[in-house]
Amino acid sequence: MSSAPSLAASLAGPCTPAGGFTAPVDRGPSRTPDEIWGGPSRPVREESRPLMTTSVLVNTHNHARFIDACIESLLAQTVRPDEIIVYDDGSTDGTIERLRRYGGLLTMIAGRHEQRPNHLSQAHAVQTAFGHCAGRLVFLLDGDDRFKPEKIERHAAAFSANPDAALIQAPMDKVDEDGRLLASSLEPRKHISNHLREIYTTNDVDFYYPTSALAFSRYYLERVLPLDFSDGLPLWIDTRLGIIAPYFGRIITLPDTFTEWRRHTGSDSIRVRSRRLQIRQTLMRAEVFNRFCRRHGFRTISP
Numbered sequence: 001m002s003s004a005p006s007l008a009a010s011l012a013g014p015c016t017p018a019g020g021f022t023a024p025v026d027r028g029p030s031r032t033p034d035e036i037w038g039g040p041s042r043p044v045r046e047e048s049r050p051l052m053t054t055s056v057l058v059n060t061h062n063h064a065r066f067i068d069a070c071i072e073s074l075l076a077q078t079v080r081p082d083e084i085i086v087y088d089d090g091s092t093d094g095t096i097e098r099l100r101r102y103g104g105l106l107t108m109i110a111g112r113h114e115q116r117p118n119h120l121s122q123a124h125a126v127q128t129a130f131g132h133c134a135g136r137l138v139f140l141l142d143g144d145d146r147f148k149p150e151k152i153e154r155h156a157a158a159f160s161a162n163p164d165a166a167l168i169q170a171p172m173d174k175v176d177e178d179g180r181l182l183a184s185s186l187e188p189r190k191h192i193s194n195h196l197r198e199i200y201t202t203n204d205v206d207f208y209y210p211t212s213a214l215a216f217s218r219y220y221l222e223r224v225l226p227l228d229f230s231d232g233l234p235l236w237i238d239t240r241l242g243i244i245a246p247y248f249g250r251i252i253t254l255p256d257t258f259t260e261w262r263r264h265t266g267s268d269s270i271r272v273r274s275r276r277l278q279i280r281q282t283l284m285r286a287e288v289f290n291r292f293c294r295r296h297g298f299r300t301i302s303p
Contacts, residue, residue: 060143
């Protein structure tokens with residue numbers, strides 16, 4: 001009696017990254033993707049897909065100074081998103097009042113701020129907002145950042161051309177509190193075509209841009225959300241989603257910048273990173289990746 005196909009074998013069709021590389025797999029009993037995640041093991045054929053729809057999930061907490069610029073950037077897109085879902089984590093600075101002015105142009109979820117680490121608050125916001133959206137391509141956006149006018153159009157075109165993609169990303173422009181350009185976040189090492197090969201060649205998984213640079217396929221998010229944070233590691237949801245995405249589809253990295261990433265004193269990501277903290281981040285990313293690999297029979301990495 002033959003055993004069920006391995007996860008890697010099941011994903012090796014249209015989900016195999018460019019270059020045809022299949023990640024090393026530890027042989028042994030395994031389950032099919034249907035058994036692991038539920039639903040088909042591969043994206044459906046393009047001719048049977050529904051029309052392209054897009055959702056933007058905005059997470060915000062006390063971003064009254066920036067939230068108007070954030071929302072206006074979505075309304076000014078050359079191709080507007082089909083829906084804007086905003087999760088407010090109990091703001092007390094007038095953010096909610098500003099959001100209510102947009103009426104039916106967005107869906108606002110007024111959450112309650114709880115005493116928990118910031119990375120868990122953001123994860124709760126993103127996962128709750130996802131439960132209220134219906135788009136095939138789902139963009140993440142922090143409430144203090146904003147999109148450039150062609151972002152939705154260009155990312156949707158990239159997704160239409162690569163319907164097996166799990167993630168589409170692009171570098172961002174770093175701007176100050178007043179929106180003045182500081183620098184580009186471009187990192188050449190993140191512009192690769194075969195993420196699984198690089199992961200297993202370099203024993204590293206740091207190939208992804210931060211939250212507001214990311215757009216995920218609904219196919220992928222439906223199979224991994226809600227994420228399990230029981231490991232206790234202070235690793236943000238954008239990082240966790242990027243780390244395992246190559247096992248679900250292609251990673252498309254566009255060369256141009258389509259987002260303004262605001263750097264201000266209230267930004268969690270602006271904190272000075274010491275060499276020691278960078279090493280800790282590397283080890284945490286590897287641990288999350290290895291937990292996924294051990295769970296599904298893939299070879300782990302050694303950072």
